[in-house]
Amino acid sequence: MTIASFPVTAIFDWYDRHGRSLPWRRRWPELAPAYHVWLSEIMLQQTVVATVIPYFLDFTRRWPEICDLAAAGQDEVMAAWAGLGYYARARNLHRAAGIVCAEHEGRFPADVEGLRRLPGIGPYTAGAIAAIAFGRHSTVVDGNIERVLARYFAITTPLPAAKAEIGARYDEILPSERPSDFPQALMDFANAVCTPRNPGCGACPLAGGCAARRAGTAEALPVKAPKKTKPQRRGIAFVAIDSRGRTFMETRAERGMLGGMLAFPSAGWTPDDGVYDPENPFASAPFGADWRMAGETVSHVFTHFSLTMDVALAEHDGAGPPENWHPVRPARLPTLMRKVWTVARRQL
DNA sequence: GATCCGTGGGC
DNA sequence: TGCCCAAGGAT
Incomplete structure (x- = not known):
């Protein structure tokens, strides 16, 4: 098996020109506070950036440090979360804050294994926090990165079965430089250019090496299971x-x-x-x-x-x-x- | 692997 | 209008 080639430099160049400025974001070599990274990543689960921003600002104003959040009442946290949806996230958020504050002296675990044990942190979020807050070379594959890699490598296995293969590809292309920027650059790029519908292949800096572009199947990837009708x-x-x-x-x-x-x-x-x-x-x-x-x-x-x-x-x-x-x-x-x-x- | 769990915006 | 979807996790 050969190591996949991927134009990492083109992604970083795009990020340096077009990457968004966000309240929880820093640029390498600066790393954002783990509290901010964690809070934003939980809020961003299945939720768009524009929706999250006012909630993130409100939470960090109310509770500037994680032990402030841990000390808040659950009802207070739930009320602040109201309108964001997927309310189990708020319960787990409060539980995790309590654990980090009480058992880790207010500091997040700096590795995937430790992060993964906290409630509400799954494979994606653990990898994201390890990379973005701690500069680790962890595997970070969300829906955006799945889409970019499924297209670039023309992976036609339907999701979620394709997750293992996509994760392996991510590990192959992961550069040694700017480990905190890389996943954020890919996600920003996917969100702005390599979109689910009408992808901007014409102006895409990856088009030259993109297998789906070559095959004319970009918009059809990634393949997903058909949806069930809503009762x-x-x-x-x-x-x-x-x-x-x-x-x-x-x-x-x-x-x-x-x-x-x-x-x-x-x-x-x-x-x-x-x-x-x-x-x-x-x-x-x-x-x-x-x-x-x-x-x-x-x-x-x-x-x-x-x-x-x-x-x-x-x-x-x-x-x-x-x-x-x-x-x-x-x-x-x-x-x-x-x-x-x-x-x-x-x-x- | 399949199901449950919110919401708002884009087309 | 109705459907699609979005930086997933827990069970």
């Missing part, structure tokens, strides 16, 4: 408000949808929250009240299903355990619940 679900959310303007909300179970997040009581849209019969909409109400239906519904699309949510309303005092009455105005809610509140507040 349509229907549910109901109950919004009650008391005479002091407080609404009845609960903290959801850590398992399942919107785990650990503040939410209006609801039914019918996850496997564990009971049945919803639209013919008898108030049967699953959290407590007895003079419930009425709002005049409109909420539509929301999740990763694996689409949801139509009915909204029930009531003015009510004294229902439910007092500790579950949360003031809604300052609360940060997951987007579905924010939509429910938008509908409800117009009619309460």
Whole structure:
């Protein structure tokens, strides 16, 4: 097996000219603080840069060091994460902060094996932190780098089976110089030039050696498994408000949808929250009240299903355990619940 | 390996 | 409008 050739210099040249400036980014030989690298990498999992930036700035302002984050309440962290999605990331983030602060004197492990043991850090994130924060020559393969390498080497094995081969190629082309810049350069480049659709092959500095370009198959790679169709679900959310303007909300179970997040009581849209019969909409109400239906519904699309949510309303005092009455105005809610509140507040 | 887990932007 | 997708991880 010959070592794959890859124009590393062209990638670095592109990065030096077009690489983005980001709040968590430094340029070799400077290395960004591991706390910033870790926080940004967790936020960037399946999430675009533009969405992450304001959350990153907010988190680092609230909690400048990792032990500040570790000392925060879980509810505080979840509220700050509200709207970013994939809420298990926030729970694991807080857990990992506690471990690093308590067991590692606030310093992150500097190698892949140590990082990999922390909750929320998988193969990609461990490699990324080791490279970007510690200058290690670790394997860093995300969706962007998968795409570039699958095209450059014309790898036609479908994902995720192709991951092993792509990882091996990455290790072969990894240069000795600028180990913290290399994966970031590849990701920036893939994001701006080697895009999923309409890749910019015409102006691509890698076009000369790209096997997919030569074969005319760039846009068809990487090959992915076909998607499943999304089922349509229907549910109901109950919004009650008391005479002091407080609404009845609960903290959801850590398992399942919107785990650990503040939410209006609801039914019918996850496997564990009971049945919803639209013919008898108030049967699953959290407590007895003079419930009425709002005049409109909420539509929301999740990763694996689409949801139509009915909204029930009531003015009510004294229902439910007092500790579950949360003031809604300052609360940060997951987007579905924010939509429910938008509908409800117009009619309460 | 397959499934679950959010959200917003681009086309 | 509907579909695609994005710096994945846990189970």
